[in-house]
Amino acid sequence: MSKQVLVLLAILSYILFRAFFIEPNSLVVTNYKIENRDLSGIRVAFLSDLHLKKRDYNRLNKIAIMTNKQSPDVIILGGDFLNEQNYKKAMNPTLIAQKLSMLNIPVYGVLGQQDWMTDGEKISEALSAGGVTILENSSRRTVIKGRYVDIIGLADITARGMDIERAFYRTMRPRILITHNPDVYYDIMEDVDLILAGHTHGGQFILPFTPPLFVPSKFGVEFASGLINTRSNKMIISKGIGTSVLPLRLNCKPEIVIVDFVPVGSIIDNRRK
Numbered sequence: 423m424s425k426q427v428l429v430l431l432a433i434l435s436y437i438l439f440r441a442f443f444i445e446p447n448s449l450v451v452t453n454y455k456i457e458n459r460d461l462s463g464i465r466v467a468f469l470s471d472l473h474l475k476k477r478d479y480n481r482l483n484k485i486a487i488m489t490n491k492q493s494p495d496v497i498i499l500g501g502d503f504l505n506e507q508n509y510k511k512a513m514n515p516t517l518i519a520q521k522l523s524m525l526n527i528p529v530y531g532v533l534g535q536q537d538w539m540t541d542g543e544k545i546s547e548a549l550s551a552g553g554v555t556i557l558e559n560s561s562r563r564t565v566i567k568g569r570y571v572d573i574i575g576l577a578d579i580t581a582r583g584m585d586i587e588r589a590f591y592r593t594m595r596p597r598i599l600i601t602h603n604p605d606v607y608y609d610i611m612e613d614v615d616l617i618l619a620g621h622t623h624g625g626q627f628i629l630p631f632t633p634p635l636f637v638p639s640k641f642g643v644e645f646a647s648g649l650i651n652t653r654s655n656k657m658i659i660s661k662g663i664g665t666s667v668l669p670l671r672l673n674c675k676p677e678i679v680i681v682d683f684v685p686v687g688s689i690i691d692n693r694r695k
Contacts (some may be wrong), residue, residue, distance in 0.1 A: 423496075437672065445671040447481075449488060452677045454649060454658055458615055460596040461683035464566050467492055468601070468679040469536070470500025470521070470620025473664025474513045482513070485663060486521040490678050495566050497522055497570075499554065500620030501578065501602035502535025503669040505664055511540040519552020528564050529554045530573045534621060536666075539582035542597065557600065559585040561593045569596070574614070576601040595674060600618070604645050604659045616681065617657035622646055624661030628673040 443464050474482055489497065499522070506512035524527050537545045546556045555562055557575020564571055573594040576584040581601065590597075592611050598615040604619035624647035625634020639645040644677050650657040663676040 423555060428483075438670075441670040441672040445673075445675055446669060448675045449484060449663065450675050451488065451492065452679050454679065454681045455614075455684050455689055456616060456681055457654060457681045457686045458596070459669050460569070461571065461615055461687045463498070464569070464571075464683045465494045465495045466598070466616075466618075466681040466683075467494035467665060468499065468618045468658070468660055468681065470618075470660040471502040471623060471662030471664050471666070472518065473502055473505035473536070473666060474518060476511055476513050478513060480516060481643070482521050486524060486598070489522065489676065489678055490525050492524070492678070493682065494527065494666045495523075495537055496564070496571075496573075497529040498525055498573070498598070498600055498618055499529065499531030500600065500618060500660060500662075501532045502510050502536040502620065502662075502664070502666075503534075503545060503549070504537065504543075505666075507536075507540045509544055513541060514531045515548035515640055516552040516661060518634050519549045519554040519621050523553035524545055528566070528573075529555055530562065530564075530575065530600065532558070532575040532600045533578060535578050535581040542581070555579050557581070557589075559587060559589045561591070563593075572597045574599045578602045578605060579606055584609075586606075586612070603639075605648060606648070607645075607655070607657050610655060614655050615683075617655055618660070618679075618681075619657055620660045622658075622659055622662075623666055623671075624674040624677075626665060626671055627668075630673065634674070681682055 477658045504512040559577045561574040599614045599617045603621045638644045647661045
């Protein structure tokens, strides 16, 4: 066997080892600052696509501890909680909800298509029993740091069918919108202060110096992850926490998204200093 082949096999082995064993467990916190007059001073923790297996107790505990250390004012969940399409073999969603409710702050979420493929009704009931408010083309007005905020949740567009008019009924700004699938971005005509989405996993497997090989969005790489700001509404797409199809990640670490709403003009001011 030639030296070049040995080197190539070594590189491939390293990539596979990193993709299967290192990066899927390298949970990071990604911070965003969003200028907003009405929500300034509020911190949001956004967790999406947990894809937890039945015995992922240590992983769930790590997620909860890291989230709580960020001292958010509200926790928002983007759907796809379980990594098993057999509900009896999956982690109890009530346990997930209880772990993420340790701070005694509001927790809101939507279900993803994986949840509905498993058993959306049971998952929704179990999460609600654990303290999570699940929104399905509906909204809930809450008080965060003495300010009213409308949290709006859209039903998954592939498994359920969204109803934007129903979801926005009797809501007013400030509004935070939760959607599992980011492809709804251009369908939302109403003004919102922030859209939070998941589903794409950031592409999950990204070779060096290349874009993601596959992004489950009709907008492709544009909607892989990060801040989308091509219209007046801002959307943050999370890379998610778990994995889908294959239990691997490469150059796409799982993330907890933290959003800090800051005074208008403060980001520009910081850049000038």
